[in-house]
Amino acid sequence: METSIGAPVSPALGYAPATVQPRVARHRTYLMCRPTHFTVSYAINAWMDPSVGVDTALAVAQWEEIRRTYERLGHTVHLLPEQAGLPDMVFAANGGFSVGGVFYGAQFTYPQRAAERFAHQDWYAGDGWPVVPGTFTNEGEGDFTYLPGRDLVLAGYGFRTDVRAHAEAGRVLGRAVVSLELVDPRFYHLDTALFVLDDQTICYFPGAFGEKTRELLAELFPGALLATEEDALAFGLNAVSDGLNVLLPASATGLAAPLEDLGYRTVLLADSELRKAGGSVKCCTAELRP
Numbered sequence: 001m002e003t004s005i006g007a008p009v010s011p012a013l014g015y016a017p018a019t020v021q022p023r024v025a026r027h028r029t030y031l032m033c034r035p036t037h038f039t040v041s042y043a044i045n046a047w048m049d050p051s052v053g054v055d056t057a058l059a060v061a062q063w064e065e066i067r068r069t070y071e072r073l074g075h076t077v078h079l080l081p082e083q084a085g086l087p088d089m090v091f092a093a094n095g096g097f098s099v100g101g102v103f104y105g106a107q108f109t110y111p112q113r114a115a116e117r118f119a120h121q122d123w124y125a126g127d128g129w130p131v132v133p134g135t136f137t138n139e140g141e142g143d144f145t146y147l148p149g150r151d152l153v154l155a156g157y158g159f160r161t162d163v164r165a166h167a168e169a170g171r172v173l174g175r176a177v178v179s180l181e182l183v184d185p186r187f188y189h190l191d192t193a194l195f196v197l198d199d200q201t202i203c204y205f206p207g208a209f210g211e212k213t214r215e216l217l218a219e220l221f222p223g224a225l226l227a228t229e230e231d232a233l234a235f236g237l238n239a240v241s242d243g244l245n246v247l248l249p250a251s252a253t254g255l256a257a258p259l260e261d262l263g264y265r266t267v268l269l270a271d272s273e274l275r276k277a278g279g280s281v282k283c284c285t286a287e288l289r290p
């Protein structure tokens with residue numbers, strides 16, 4: 001899809017930005033893990049069904065397209081070596097969370113993924129990062145995100161990450177943390193319900209959050225783009241934005257239109273296989289914030 005800066009906004013969209021600002025991409029560095037050993041052999045979220053067949057070669061092809069897209073857009077992608085026996089390792093977002101050159105390591109909720117954290121810790125340590133393993137359950141960027149323009153961490157809880165990890169991450173990373181309650185098991189990680197659009201703004205599906213959290217989000221982000229339940233079910237919130245380009249699942253066509261109207265360029269990516277494990281574009285991507 002092409003950008004439509006300055007295009008008239010349809011009243012049917014339910015929002016009406018006065019002006020469409022020019023969007024600016026900022027160079028990013030990401031960590032990804034090739035899904036060589038990807039499959040669905042256990043069920044730890046509402047989307048996983050081990051009786052459904054997975055085409056691992058197709059998963060690799062879909063993942064390669066995500067990686068190629070980042071590189072085509074000028075971003076740097078590092079690769080975490082994949083390991084047999086860890087089929088969810090492709091979801092590199094869950095291994096930890098970095099801000100300001102410090103890496104706060106994950107502590108997985110389920111034993112099936114527990115060993116992944118060592119691979120992440122080793123990778124960051126080898127890349128020269130101070131590594132602080134979390135002592136409370138937390139699934140990294142699955143439940144943490146950061147807004148540089150506000151110097152603010154947003155953190156989800158309710159299904160995976162222990163709310164005590166929010167305070168711990170805040171101390172380790174030296175940042176204020178806003179805790180957000182997730183209430184719908186279909187949207188079990190923060191990154192299935194909310195993503196950072198640019199340094200100041202977010203896009204989210206209010207229905208995934210508890211009432212108090214919805215009030216808080218409305219207060220903190222009056223300019224946010226609100227997604228519908230349909231967008232969320234299409235995994236549209238599992239998107240990655242560089243400030244201009246937004247990579248999102250091919251099924252999220254309903255969310256692509258308002259993003260384009262706001263001046264973003266959308267890139268729709270096939271994710272049929274990764275989705276069988278309850279993940280998509282963002283889950284495959286950890287941002288490194290030096």
Ligand code: ARG
Nearest residue numbers: 045091093142189277279283
């Ligand atoms: N099967 C994985 C799990 O349930 C999917 C993780 C998706 N990752 C994410 N960042 N939402 O843990």
